[in-house]
Amino acid sequence: MSRRTVGLGIVAALSGTAVLALTWLLEALPGEAEMIARGRQLYAEHCASCHGDTLQGQPNWKRPLPSGRMPAPPHDASGHTWHHPDGVLFRITKEGPAAVVGNGYESDMPGFADAMSDDEIRAVLAFIKSTWPDRERLYQAEMSRREKERTQ
Structure with a gap:
């Protein structure tokens, strides 16, 4: 493989990442600060009692509770929330996890x-x-982009 081919591959990869980052920024700009501030307030009111004030989740969140149910997972980068596209996150929040997971x-x-x-x-x-x-x-934004493509 030539240096030119490798160089073009690197440029293409970086360009894709740059486009994704630019898309994220452009979508995030109008009213984003106000939306985030409102979301922080609503999170504190509705979510923090289980998912933690700093989004840390409940202890041992990967192990079932005595009830057999799972503890509240973290929503920070240590959890798995960012692995899901927007549509899934929205539906879980609106309808509850059972609506997405199914099977009782x-x-x-x-x-x-x-x-x-x-x-x-x-x-x-x-x-x-x-x-x-x-x-x-960026990973979650890409998952959401792919989800939109599949549902259009």
């Missing part, structure tokens, strides 16, 4: 359809995503 899955997390509007749920998710490092945000 039981969870201590309720759906928040009666407690928060769709825009408020989006604000909470914007706040959570704003706390992630760039790598996790």
Whole structure:
């Protein structure tokens, strides 16, 4: 493989990452600060009692509780929230995990359809995503982009 081929491959990869980062920034700019601030407030009101004030989740969140249900996972970069596209995160928050997992899955997390509007749920998710490092945000943004492509 020639140096030129390797160089072009690197440029292409970096260009793709730059485009993704630019897309993220352009989508995030209008009203994003206000949305994140509102999401932080709503998270404190509706989510922090289980998922933690600093999004750290409950202790031993990967092991079932005595009830057989799973503890609340962290929403920071140490958890798996950033592995899911926006549509999945929105649906889990609005309808509860059982709506996404199915098969009679039981969870201590309720759906928040009666407690928060769709825009408020989006604000909470914007706040959570704003706390992630760039790598996790870019990965999650790409997952969301792919999800949109599949559903269009």
